[in-house]
Amino acid sequence: MITELTGTTAGRINKALGEARRAQGSPTVGMVLTLVIVTDEENAHDAVKAATDASREHPSRILTVIERPARGHQSRSEPRVDAEIRVGGDTGSGETILLRLYDAAVAHADSVVLPLLLPDAPVVIWWPIAAPEVPAEDPLGALAQRRITDTYAVEEPLRELTARAASYHPGDTDLAWTRLTPWRATLAAALEQARTAVTSAVVESEPGNPSAELLARWLTERLRVPVVLKPTAGPVVTAVQLSTGRGDIRIDRPDGPVATLTIPGRPTRTLALRVRGTAELIAEELRRLDPDEAYAAALRTTVVPPAPPSDSQEPKHV
Template sequence: MIITLPDTSTHEITKNLLKTQEDYSMATGRVLTLIVVADADDDIEAILAPVREASREHPSRVLVVLGAPESEPARLDAKMLFLGDSGSSETVIMTLHGPMANHPAEIVTPLMLPDTPIVAWWPTTAPANPSEHPIGAMAQRRITNARHNVSGNALLRVSSGYTPGDSDMMWSRITSWRGIVASALDRPPHDEILRAQLIGPADNPSVDIAAGWLADRLGVPVERAATNDDIEDHFPIRKLTITRASGEVTIETRGTRTIKVGVPGHPEALVAMDPRSDTDCLAEELRYLDADQAYACALTGLGRVVVR
């Protein structure tokens, strides 16, 4: 169900939210308020798709704030999505025109659920310091998406502007891969680790954050090398080589959904691993609302990575 409210107010939006809940006996068991910050020119359906799917695990009130600062005069247009059009959430899409685009916090505050966590997500371009953004200052968790904002040094932006509670989907994209790495290193022989090398596309920040994670956790020299290809449907970390006294542990991408693992003294193993979508990453980020200490340590480890 879709309700369109052109040139409206937060009072009218709230009234329609309550009326729809009463008329359709909608459950109000929302677990958080998710505020999505984007631009009016972004692909809104591409942004809403992962939100809709992630809501099946995390029923939320979703407030989508779209800035259109060049429009005049100041005006608030809203579209409200319920039931099948919004997954397990209720979604309010608000386009802020003119000077109103500079005051998003004042617009969303009357619409937030009381006594629930607040999460902010920038699916495309994010501010240099999310915690200082008017929306980010209200949120317990702030999620950015450096893979969709690679102009300039996106990795430098997220590391220099880090505040506890920040996270980026480049980190959740490698969760399954990190589990494979940990499993390979748990297998004997458990001798000394000397160094590590990662190979992946030069402009993919997931490769860089993986290198930072290894530098922090292993405490050895880590080299990050670039490939000449950037095949979108392949996992970005093409190959990891960890050198131990007994030989090399290798974790290498084979095709689109297979990882080959080689450990000295053991037969090679093939592990299935699907590429992680924005839906997978967003759902994972919403499971943990405390500060992600492992992510913070990985950002710290970036300073010890050698780039070739």
């Protein structure tokens, strides 16, 4: 069921939402959180689709804030909010509200969103494209326990990653980090099997990939060894190699969903390591609402460049 409201208010949206729920027999008791998406018109469809798919695991109220600021002579004398309410159908057990904010209403998005949040439920905010300079201090970001950005979606990902490190607050996270979960889990399991010290590491990836940068920082922080970022044709992260006294531990995924894992003294294995879609990444982030300390540590770490061997350097395990 879809209800459209033009030039509306939060009170009218709440009233229409209640009527739509009653008509569909869809109570709010099954919803576990409010997911706020802040985007533009061009990216709204894909973001809502990903959030809706993720909400099948985490029934949510999805509030999509689509900003339509005034441009020059097109400025209106009064701000305006249009709403599209979706209950039932493809939204499953959740519900979706698209909020189009025009002109001065953009600057007061938090006043529009606040009355629409589920009472006594966590709030997560996601910027699929450009995020505020300091997400936690943004008026909408201040409403959320968890703030999701995506450095891969901007023109200069590594510069954006530097900005995310400078502005970090507990509760911040980034999908460039979420994309690394299978890699980090596989590397930790490989080291557990190998039971040997790592002396250096290489991360192979397309140039300028923020996930590769974060993976290199994570390895630096955990292993305290030199890490080299090696550019390849991609796509994204294609291989990781950990050098040890017994030989190289290597995960190689040149293309496609299958990778090979090589551990010294063991047979080479194939394993699933596909590039996951946005809906899976969002679903993973919605599983935890506490601060991600591993992300924070990696974000603060500087990659250690290669250096001549020294007897005083002691390699460490993950």
